[in-house]
Amino acid sequence: MNMTAPEVNFSDLQRDAKGVVHKLEHSASRAVRIRRRERDQQDLVLVTADRAAQTTEAASATARIFIELMKQDAGARALLEVLPAAFPWVRYLSTEEVQTFLLELIDVAERSESLGNPAPLANLVAAWRSTAEIHADPELAKILAQDGDDFGAVPEPVDE
Incomplete structure (x- = not known):
């Protein structure tokens, strides 16, 4: 099953960090994609520490x-x-x-x-x-x- 992470803009993370964390905690993937608008900047993925450890171990x-x-x-x-x-x-x-x-x-x-x-x-x-x-x-x-x-x-x- 492919779980797609919700997406937010980088400015949303700066402006409403608690709201982004809420999305993260309620996401099936336990991840949020942070979109960056600059062409030379890659998007980021915010994940819970537990999910990152599980992914690494798997x-x-x-x-x-x-x-x-x-x-x-x-x-x-x-x-x-x-x-x-x-x-x-x-x-x-x-x-x-x-x-x-x-x-x-x-x-x-x-x-x-x-x-x-x-x-x-x-x-x-x-x-x-x-x-x-x-x-x-x-x-x-x-x-x-x-x-x-x-x-x-x-x-x-x-x-x-």
Whole structure:
């Protein structure tokens, strides 16, 4: 069941903090999304400490089970079969790339869980998804396969 958190503006939090906390405490998700209007600012999510601890513990337990299962040959073979259901975009990757993704996924999941930081795992999945997007677009794949100079990272655009 997907529970959507109620949303409030950041100014509501500043102006009526008690009202926002009331929404938080009566929300099925025990969370409130705080919308920020500035383009360079990400929205925030306010959650109860208990809900944050539950979420962290659930993710950690799931990751530990997943990691140990994948360290077994049968588990890794099973994951190769179910990976396309979890990440449909892997169908655009070669067999070798899917195997590499799986090995990296197991490794990074273990390291991320040990740190209690999901960012490395999220970044890995995003990077492989981008690779699949390139394979899915024959014109883009052709352009990127051409020989040429690498000019390094592209700087962030500047708003004028």
